[in-house]
Amino acid sequence: MASPQNIVNAAALQKDIVDSFSTSVTISSSPQQQFSYMSSSPTNSFMSPTGRRLSTSCAPAKALKPFSTGDVKILLLENVNETAIEILKGQGYQVEFHKTSLPEDELIEKIRDVHAIGIRSKTKLTPKILAEAKNLVTIGCFCIGTNQVDLEYAAEKGIAVFNSPFSNSRSVAELVIAEIICLSRQIGDRSIELHTGTWNKVSARCWEIRGKTLGIIGYGHIGSQLSVLAESMGMQVIYYDVLMIMGLGTAKQVSTLNELLNKSDFVTLHVPEIAETKNMISTEQFNQMKNGSYLINASRGTVIDIPALIHARKTNKIAGAAIDVYPNEPAKNGADLFSNELNTWATELTSLSNIILTPHIGGSTEEAQSAIGVEVSTSLVKYINEGSSVGAVNFPEVSLRSLTLDQDNHVRVLYIHKNVPGVLRTVNEIFAQHNIDKQFSDSRGEIAYLMADISDVDQADRKSLYQQLLQTPFNISTRLLY
């Protein structure tokens, strides 16, 4: 393997990587479905995002093994946008791309080898899977929701998780506006009828949305954006949130969920999937809703009790519903929602009138996906190349000014450790022989992260520094960039 210090050997290094990587790529019968990207730019592979030469050492591999950015392996699943592939490939990383999520056994096989994985909402990264991910340093959720990842377990293993907190919120808000109008005008049903040749011109129980009340549950990025759009169309907006949040425009916060349900003509959910939101709308809550009102769920499938929804629609308690998310969603396009034996409600739900069903497309627009691709891949690059965890959802957020590794005796230490007394004293004793240019440390729960730029570290010192940090009882994961 070529020395990372020796840029002359970069091409040879790339060749090694390409050879070894090619053998590990799953061959698909359909090149459209699955293919791999490999670095073709040895020069880029040594550049940090700031354009510096980045002679990185030990690191993603979590062992003191020389590596360049060309050594870094990234697995991208679920058709993550090409903007991400370009940015990651531009770093010289080896990028393997799949259009779909992977079955558990295949995922376990692949995750063993990679330093970073990019997923969307389908891929469940459970402790069972993450326990196999020996080299993994970071996870990119190319979406808003992070419920599919065991965040705490990842943090305990020193794996930083990033997402895109708002790049698709406008797309979801626009979908909900469309659904409000479609439900109140029964557009879904009229369209299905005419597709099968039936002309059914009706105005009974079709309404304008002007002057109606929209009740938003969860007034975060999506809920508040939706609030503005709905008001601009003449709706009155009320919202319920566990936090006190300032209403935009003339939107008013209500203090209980029941108050929102009692007053709203349309109820829409924009909460995360957490224990408190499981079956948040069930029989009791449907009973609190106005007769003939509508329900929209584009948050997570577990938030509403679907059998209770079916009952509410069958008894005309509600006049319609739009559902974008389901408790057990198929892993790929073309799969059958009905085939999952857990979805016992599927046949009944699809037989009801004025129920709009969409396949989790709230955030599926060109604009949202390309913005998410840029945002999350940039976070991954900054974490891998510089150690910056700003924006991580499970981890202390730590950053220092851009790397100043222009002199050979500088080193950046990235030390993820248990948040217990005595760590700083121990670490600073290890650093004592050197000059600490900058140092920053923060903690979150039981995990802490220390970043330090140190000078006067020669090659032998570097190895000793690394070994000493590894041997501390607090160490979770240590990387050195130089």
Ligand SMILES: NC(=O)C1=CN([C@@H]2O[C@H](COP(=O)(O)OP(=O)(O)OC[C@H]3O[C@@H](n4cnc5c(N)ncnc54)[C@H](O)[C@@H]3O)[C@@H](O)[C@H]2O)C=CC1
């Ligand atoms: N259908 C789709 O394609 C998409 C779905 N989503 C889902 O939408 C959810 C919301 O997204 P954002 O608005 O960006 O999240 P956010 O975090 O900005 O807002 C969520 C809001 O819900 C509130 N909340 C939490 N628990 C609550 C409870 N028990 N009762 C009332 N309010 C509660 C929070 O205080 C927060 O204000 C995401 O977590 C994700 O699951 C997000 C994007 C696309």
Ligand SMILES: O=C(O)C(=O)COP(=O)(O)O
């Ligand atoms: O952003 C989210 O949380 C979403 O639900 C969108 O998920 P997706 O990227 O379409 O799998």
